[in-house]
Amino acid sequence: MKKNNTQKRYWIIVLIIFLCAFSLVLLNKEKKDKTSNELSNKAIKVLKWSSTEKDGTVDVTNRIQKMLDSTHDKGSVIFPAGRYLVNGKVSVKNKSINIYSQGEVQFIGTGEIHFNSDMSSSVPSNNIKKESNILNCYLNVNINDYIEISGDIVHRDYNPSRYKTLKFIAKVVSNNNGKIKLDRHIQYGLNNVKIAKISNPYQIHIDKGFKFNGVGLYVNHFVGGEINAAFTGVRGTGSGLFINQSIDFTVNVNINDLVGTMGIVLNDCNNFKAFVNATRVGLMDGTGTKAFRGNGLQNGYIDLICNSSIVGDSTIYGSRNLEVKIRSKNGGRYFRRIHDTSGNRLETVQFSESDNLKVIAYMDNVDDQALEFLSVEDSNIYPQRINTLEGSTEGALVIKGSSKNIIIHHPVIRCYNDYGIKIETLEGAHNIKIINPDIVNLENGRTGITVRDSKITHNVNLEVKNGYIKASVPFLIYNNNNYVSLKNMVVQTTGGHAISGYSDFLNVYNVNIIGGNDLLTRAVVSSGSHDTISKVNSKGAIYVRNQDRRNLDIKRYEGNKVSRIYIDASS
Numbered sequence: 001m002k003k004n005n006t007q008k009r010y011w012i013i014v015l016i017i018f019l020c021a022f023s024l025v026l027l028n029k030e031k032k033d034k035t036s037n038e039l040s041n042k043a044i045k046v047l048k049w050s051s052t053e054k055d056g057t058v059d060v061t062n063r064i065q066k067m068l069d070s071t072h073d074k075g076s077v078i079f080p081a082g083r084y085l086v087n088g089k090v091s092v093k094n095k096s097i098n099i100y101s102q103g104e105v106q107f108i109g110t111g112e113i114h115f116n117s118d119m120s121s122s123v124p125s126n127n128i129k130k131e132s133n134i135l136n137c138y139l140n141v142n143i144n145d146y147i148e149i150s151g152d153i154v155h156r157d158y159n160p161s162r163y164k165t166l167k168f169i170a171k172v173v174s175n176n177n178g179k180i181k182l183d184r185h186i187q188y189g190l191n192n193v194k195i196a197k198i199s200n201p202y203q204i205h206i207d208k209g210f211k212f213n214g215v216g217l218y219v220n221h222f223v224g225g226e227i228n229a230a231f232t233g234v235r236g237t238g239s240g241l242f243i244n245q246s247i248d249f250t251v252n253v254n255i256n257d258l259v260g261t262m263g264i265v266l267n268d269c270n271n272f273k274a275f276v277n278a279t280r281v282g283l284m285d286g287t288g289t290k291a292f293r294g295n296g297l298q299n300g301y302i303d304l305i306c307n308s309s310i311v312g313d314s315t316i317y318g319s320r321n322l323e324v325k326i327r328s329k330n331g332g333r334y335f336r337r338i339h340d341t342s343g344n345r346l347e348t349v350q351f352s353e354s355d356n357l358k359v360i361a362y363m364d365n366v367d368d369q370a371l372e373f374l375s376v377e378d379s380n381i382y383p384q385r386i387n388t389l390e391g392s393t394e395g396a397l398v399i400k401g402s403s404k405n406i407i408i409h410h411p412v413i414r415c416y417n418d419y420g421i422k423i424e425t426l427e428g429a430h431n432i433k434i435i436n437p438d439i440v441n442l443e444n445g446r447t448g449i450t451v452r453d454s455k456i457t458h459n460v461n462l463e464v465k466n467g468y469i470k471a472s473v474p475f476l477i478y479n480n481n482n483y484v485s486l487k488n489m490v491v492q493t494t495g496g497h498a499i500s501g502y503s504d505f506l507n508v509y510n511v512n513i514i515g516g517n518d519l520l521t522r523a524v525v526s527s528g529s530h531d532t533i534s535k536v537n538s539k540g541a542i543y544v545r546n547q548d549r550r551n552l553d554i555k556r557y558e559g560n561k562v563s564r565i566y567i568d569a570s571s
Contacts (some may be wrong), residue, residue, distance in 0.1 A: 055080030061088035094200035101209030151190030163318030181500030187320035282310025332367030375401035395422025441471035504528030513538035
């Protein structure tokens with residue numbers, strides 16, 4: 001009986017092992033079939049290349065063109081490691097392609113690789129209000145079609161505009177008798193609107209391992225994907241990477257020793273992420289070049305690292321709802337090489353006519369101006385660190401044009417500029433807050449924060465609170481700039497008057513002033529008949545200008561701990 005039971009258990013174990021093995025065979029076959037189907041669906045194309053074709057000896061422009069022409073939509077191409085000479089133009093239209101590398105692949109030469117999609121004829125549409133996603137237009141489009149909307153940007157106070165027209169890509173959610181609903185909102189007001197259908201929207205995936213050496217990559221109207229590449233070499237008046245009117249993509253690029261007008265350009269793009277690491281980018285003659293250029297960008301994230309840019313790092317025009325992180329070092333090499341110390345020679349990073357920005361900046365060894373905001377609205381700026389070089393001019397951080405509703409959070413600035421922060425009010429900049437500044441101007445005779453250039457009486461509405469400022473003149477408020485408020489601060493003067501106010505409605509409250517002695521270096525210069533100066537602690541004096549002693553309200557100067565309050569009716 002025991003022998004029979006043992007035999008039964010033996011055959012049961014054998015049967016279980018057989019079934020498990022058979023199941024594994026079936027599972028592996030299923031996986032192989034699935035992988036085979038996936039590869040078939042991807043239509044992977046791997047060509048054999050001769051040694052002369054892979055070592056950069058023979059121009060392979062035509063061969064690459066034929067290979068991409070024969071690749072099916074949504075197909076894939078694999079390049080073996082090598083150097084491929086491209087001196088002509090490769091053009092791919094109306095198809096999605098995945099491009100992979102086996103090792104490092106370099107495209108060398110003077111050529112360009114272009115991706116694009118055909119468009120239908122455009123038709124007029126209604127003018128668009130900001131943040132709308134509805135069009136009233138009779139265009140033959142269906143759900144999930146992609147369209148391009150073009151129009152003139154409504155600029156409010158921007159005149160003349162640096163970026164006048166916009167093209168915006170979106171997907172159709174519904175079309176109800178000419179009322180077209182989009183999958184995203186347009187962050188602009190647009191006039192003279194026209195729309196067109198993108199005939200064959202496509203995606204691109206360029207895998208890591210590709211290096212473009214003198215060869216440019218141009219991508220137009222693509223609607224998703226990822227580009228991973230490196231760029232170097234001579235591009236002359238061209239760019240390394242140019243992405244135009246595209247959406248829903250990610251870019252990871254390294255740009256090194258590229259001689260060209262721009263390292264990377266994003267033009268009229270929305271809903272994207274761009275990670276850019278650029279070293280020694282620009283034209284050697286010092287013409288206005290940048291490592292990064294953006295125009296008409298919406299709903300994007302930009303992570304920008306720039307080292308030793310020949311001229312500037314970045315310029316962004318006419319954009320909305322961006323988060324930008326900038327790490328910059330040794331910008332403006334051209335100016336140092338030729339020993340140029342002329343004024344206003346460089347804006348290392350510039351934003352113009354843009355709204356709803358979040359800018360985080362770490363900038364070291366800046367030659368001249370670090371950050372400039374021209375006609376920027378509703379934005380938050382985080383200058384975590386700005387260090388400029390000796391001989392820098394203008395402001396380390398400049399707010400100008402018709403900028404408004406800007407908050408500058410904890411700016412940490414060590415500079416040799418004329419001003420740590422310069423607010424130009426010629427075109428009406430106003431409603432600006434500077435919270436918890438840490439500013440030291442290292443140059444003798446220079447200023448911490450200034451407000452200037454208004455030609456008419458202007459309510460600038462500047463509020464500075466908390467923090468520390470050290471300079472020859474920590475604060476300088478020129479005439480015609482009313483409503484400046486300074487609260488809860490420590491201010492250190494190294495030679496001049498601590499707070500020099502030459503406008504009206506200056507409000508100074510709870511400020512501890514270090515340095516200065518009596519009238520020679522005044523603690524506060526008050527020029528307005530509506531100024532309020534209280535709780536100032538200083539060894540110096542409060543100097544009241546242009547006041548009629550008989551009608552002076554001394555209560556506006558109560559609660560101060562100063563050497564004296566000097567009223568100069570004749571000044």
